[in-house]
Amino acid sequence: MDYPASVRRAQSLALVATFSGVILGSNLVLTDLLNVKLLDSLVFVAAFLYGFRIGTSVAVVSELAWSFISPYGIAGYVTPFLVIGEMMFALAGWGASKLWSGYLRPRPAKSLFFGALLATCAFIWDLETNVGTALIAFWPQVTIQNVLLTELQGVSFMLFHELSDLVLGVFFVPAVIFLLPRLSKNV
Amino acid sequence: MTSRGIVYGMASVIIASVVIGGTVGASYFTQYSRERTVNTSLILQLNDSATRYGQLASNFNDLLSSYNKTLSLLSRAIAVLNTSQPVYQEASRQLSTLWQKYLALKPASTSLYKNDVLFDFGNGTRVWYNDTAVQPGWNFYVESVVLTKGGLAAQWYPAYQEHFISGIAGITNDPGQNLAWFVWVRNSTSGWQTASVGIDQIPVFNGSLFAWTYCKYDPNTYEPTCGP
Numbered sequence: 278m279d280y281p282a283s284v285r286r287a288q289s290l291a292l293v294a295t296f297s298g299v300i301l302g303s304n305l306v307l308t309d310l311l312n313v314k315l316l317d318s319l320v321f322v323a324a325f326l327y328g329f330r331i332g333t334s335v336a337v338v339s340e341l342a343w344s345f346i347s348p349y350g351i352a353g354y355v356t357p358f359l360v361i362g363e364m365m366f367a368l369a370g371w372g373a374s375k376l377w378s379g380y381l382r383p384r385p386a387k388s389l390f391f392g393a394l395l396a397t398c399a400f401i402w403d404l405e406t407n408v409g410t411a412l413i414a415f416w417p418q419v420t421i422q423n424v425l426l427t428e429l430q431g432v433s434f435m436l437f438h439e440l441s442d443l444v445l446g447v448f449f450v451p452a453v454i455f456l457l458p459r460l461s462k463n464v
Numbered sequence: 465m466t467s468r469g470i471v472y473g474m475a476s477v478i479i480a481s482v483v484i485g486g487t488v489g490a491s492y493f494t495q496y497s498r499e500r501t502v503n504t505s506l507i508l509q510l511n512d513s514a515t516r517y518g519q520l521a522s523n524f525n526d527l528l529s530s531y532n533k534t535l536s537l538l539s540r541a542i543a544v545l546n547t548s549q550p551v552y553q554e555a556s557r558q559l560s561t562l563w564q565k566y567l568a569l570k571p572a573s574t575s576l577y578k579n580d581v582l583f584d585f586g587n588g589t590r591v592w593y594n595d596t597a598v599q600p601g602w603n604f605y606v607e608s609v610v611l612t613k614g615g616l617a618a619q620w621y622p623a624y625q626e627h628f629i630s631g632i633a634g635i636t637n638d639p640g641q642n643l644a645w646f647v648w649v650r651n652s653t654s655g656w657q658t659a660s661v662g663i664d665q666i667p668v669f670n671g672s673l674f675a676w677t678y679c680k681y682d683p684n685t686y687e688p689t690c691g692p
Contacts (some may be wrong), residue, residue: 309665312624312626347625349544349625350540350543350544350625352622352623353546353622354622355622355623358623359623403623406623407621407623409623410619410620410621410622410623413546413622414546414547414548414619414620415548426619427619427621429639430619430628430630431621431624431628433628433662434621434624434626434628434662438624
């Protein structure tokens with residue numbers, strides 16, 4: 278059925294609001310597990326199922342909101358780096374949906390691919406935000422050595438993030454991609 | 465002497481005694497009355513002072529409570545400040561001094577956690593901070609900042625809300641020689657273990673036992689070659 282533009286706009290807004298709400302709620306629940314969040318996975322899922330525009334909107338809204346309401350405090354100058362980094366998960370989700378359009382049944386090989394894709398995105402996100410960290414920390418005396426040192430020192434934090442994204446990509450993402458369209462059909 | 469003379473003499477003595485006794489009595493009564501007035505005034509002053517002392521004590525406790533709240537906010541601010549900013553360096557130095565002042569002034573009823581922390585500098589110098597009073601809610605990063613009087617070199621990663629500790633009291637990590645600081649947590653079942661989470665995620669609690677050690681690590685596994 279072809280809905281009028283206003284209905285589609287309302288649907289899009291509802292999707293972005295719902296995804297962002299779930300992301301923020303889960304972030305709060307997982308507050309104590311600092312580098313383990315459903316944010317990346319759900320942005321990926323939103324873009325995979327509903328397109329790049331929805332995925333990007335979810336990424337921007339949820340990352341921006343979390344940067345301000347996190348119990349650990351306001352993220353500050355690093356926020357733009359977090360938001361841009363998060364948009365990459367939307368791009369990856371949208372790209373994956375182009376490769377596997379119609380893929381709705383979890384398969385081990387493809388689940389592994391999702392995990393690897395999310396871990397790679399997490400790795401790039403980590404590199405990018407660490408560059409942001411170095412820029413903020415050392416500005417205006419930013420040198421290549423400072424940036425590299427910041428990247429190297431952040432490895433221990435990066436590993437937890439990438440490992441958790443790998444696990445969530447293998448188990449959580451395929452399950453949500455499989456279940457969500459079926460559940461929403463019944464709503 | 466005639467009997468009339470004796471009677472007059474005795475009457476005179478009695479009258480004189482009554483006059484002298486009355487005068488002395490009146491004098492003491494006057495003094496008594498004056499002292500009583502002064503006493504009443506002193507009692508009023510004492511009561512007033514007691515009321516003022518009560519208010520002062522209450523205000524002092526309020527002030528200490530605000531001081532404590534300020535310290536908590538300062539410690540939380542330090543925990544999320546960019547470590548290269550001068551404000552962080554100043555605040556982290558001051559936090560220790562402010563905390564020591566608070567400990568000297570705090571009411572006896574205030575309950576704080578107490579724990580033990582070891583700093584092993586890897587050159588034979590081992591410093592134990594036993595029964596260290598810490599504020600409930602602090603993490604080990606804040607406690608380390610306080611114990612080292614701000615001598616904790618760290619890089620703040622806002623994206624992960626974590627600190628990477630690169631040096632303590634002027635002794636810094638040296639990747640060229642595979643030397644680094646390691647944080648250890650001791651529990652009753654498995655003994656000393658290197659912390660599996662970042663220092664900001666280690667809560668301090670009553671009786672907790674932590675250690676910092678500076679030593680070489682295996683470049684392949686990043687496991688330290690020493691222990692506390």
